Amino acid sequence: MHPANPDLAPRPGLSRDEMEALQRRVAETAVFEDDIAFDPASVSLGDPNATTLDGAGKSDDSDPPLVAGIDQAFLDDSAVSAVVVLRGGEVVERVHAVSDLDLPYVPGLLSFREGGPILDALAKLDTDPDLLVFDGSGRIHFRQAGLATHVGVVCDVPSIGVAKSLLCGDPDESVDGHPVGWKTPIRADDSVDAVGGHPATPETILGYAYQSRQYESNPIVNPLYVSPGHRLSPETAVDLVARLGGDYKLPEPTRLADAYADEAKAQY
Numbered sequence: 001m002h003p004a005n006p007d008l009a010p011r012p013g014l015s016r017d018e019m020e021a022l023q024r025r026v027a028e029t030a031v032f033e034d035d036i037a038f039d040p041a042s043v044s045l046g047d048p049n050a051t052t053l054d055g056a057g058k059s060d061d062s063d064p065p066l067v068a069g070i071d072q073a074f075l076d077d078s079a080v081s082a083v084v085v086l087r088g089g090e091v092v093e094r095v096h097a098v099s100d101l102d103l104p105y106v107p108g109l110l111s112f113r114e115g116g117p118i119l120d121a122l123a124k125l126d127t128d129p130d131l132l133v134f135d136g137s138g139r140i141h142f143r144q145a146g147l148a149t150h151v152g153v154v155c156d157v158p159s160i161g162v163a164k165s166l167l168c169g170d171p172d173e174s175v176d177g178h179p180v181g182w183k184t185p186i187r188a189d190d191s192v193d194a195v196g197g198h199p200a201t202p203e204t205i206l207g208y209a210y211q212s213r214q215y216e217s218n219p220i221v222n223p224l225y226v227s228p229g230h231r232l233s234p235e236t237a238v239d240l241v242a243r244l245g246g247d248y249k250l251p252e253p254t255r256l257a258d259a260y261a262d263e264a265k266a267q268y
Contacts, residue, residue, distance in 0.1 A: 001125045004156035005029065010115040012102040019112050023145040026153050028196030032139055035231040036158045038065040038130050043243045045089040045252055064088045065130035067244065069253025070118055070151075072135070073261035075268055077101050079114060081121035082261035085129055086253055096264040097121040107167065108142045111150035118151055132159040133244065133253045137167050138229035138237070140186055140207045143193050144200070148229030159229030160237045161207070162254060166225050168192055170202075175209045175223050182211040183238055186225065208238040213249040221249060 003009055008026050010019075042064050064087050073080045079101055085093040099117035103109070114136070137146030138161030145153075146167070152159025169186040186207045188200040198204075207227025214221050228237040244251040250258065 001122045001128055001155065001157075003119065003154045005154050008150075009119060009154045010112045010150060012112075012116070014112070016109070019109055020143060023111070023141075023143040023150065024193070024195050026150050027143055027145040027198060029153050030139070030145065030149050030198070030229075031231045032144075032198060032228050033231075033233045034236050036130070036236075040236055040240055040243070043067065043131070043240055045086075045244065045246055066092065066127055067131045067133060067253050068122075068125075068129035069133050069251070069255070069257035070121070070135065071254050071257035071261050072114060072117065073265040074101075075265060079117040080261050080265045080268070081114075081117040082257045082264055083118075083121045083125060084253060084256040084260050085125065085127050086256070089252075091256065093125060093127050094260055095121055095124040096260065097124060098264075098268065110136060111145070111147045114147060115150050115154075118147075119154065122151075122155065129157060131240070132157050132229070133241075133251060134159065134161050134229065135163075135250075135254050135258065137161040137163045137225070138207065138227035139198075139234070140167055140169055140225055140227040142168055142191055144195050144198050144206070146227070146229070148227070152230030156230070158231040160232060160240060161225075161227045161229050162241055162251060163225040163227075164222070166209070169206050171209050177220070178211045178214065178223065180211055180214050181242070182223075183208045185234070186227070205234050207234050210238050210241060212241070212245050212251070224249070
């Protein structure tokens with residue numbers, strides 16, 4: 001899998017101003033509405049009879065789309081980037097890459113620390129995923145260009161950010177103690193920049209808080225924060241995460257990628 005927009009890839013040696021300027025270019029290129037070649041209803045952890053959409057918007061019988069979960073583990077100054085590709089509930093490919101880290105963690109600039117190593121791993125894939133699911137933010141970001149948006153735009157592949165904490169924005173409701181399946185919009189706040197044709201008003205929905213797991217006896221599981229990375233609407237992004245939910249809090253693709261990253265890290 002190779003970048004479609006290599007000029008937008010995160011690269012070392014940039015100043016903070018240059019990194020933020022590149023993020024704004026990424027956000028201007030990003031598409032936060034549905035532009036996908038598969039039917040979202042065909043995405044699941046089972047093995048359904050899938051329906052995909054061709055260029056004319058007509059449906060064809062086909063295999064379920066390939067969904068790649070992406071996560072990382074860390075070794076001193078290196079990242080172990082893991083990609084697990086699923087078709088339905090079956091793992092069809094796993095790859096990882098070990099890459100040097102050029103930056104410490106800086107809120108809002110995560111793609112410049114982790115994006116390059118993730119691209120190293122994606123370059124090893126034999127398959128071409130139809131959807132990328134990241135452990136990190138997409139449009140829920142100060143410049144509407146989180147990790148899932150940045151890498152999704154560079155690869156020009158539909159992508160979703162699934163974060164465990166909220167980087168910015170305001171939920172419509174309190175996020176505490178809700179049942180499985182609950183969701184509420186996350187709207188832009190004053191910390192979010194308007195970029196290109198993407199507004200940042202209180203009406204702008206950046207993504208959703210989504211309750212993927214909960215326990216009746218101890219309702220303290222926090223929600224996930226789901227946002228479109230590229231070529232998806234917020235509503236479709238959260239629906240796809242719900243479809244990819246298994247027995248754990250994280251969607252199954254990123255849960256498997258997290259486990260594989262730890263497995264690969266143990267080799268080193």
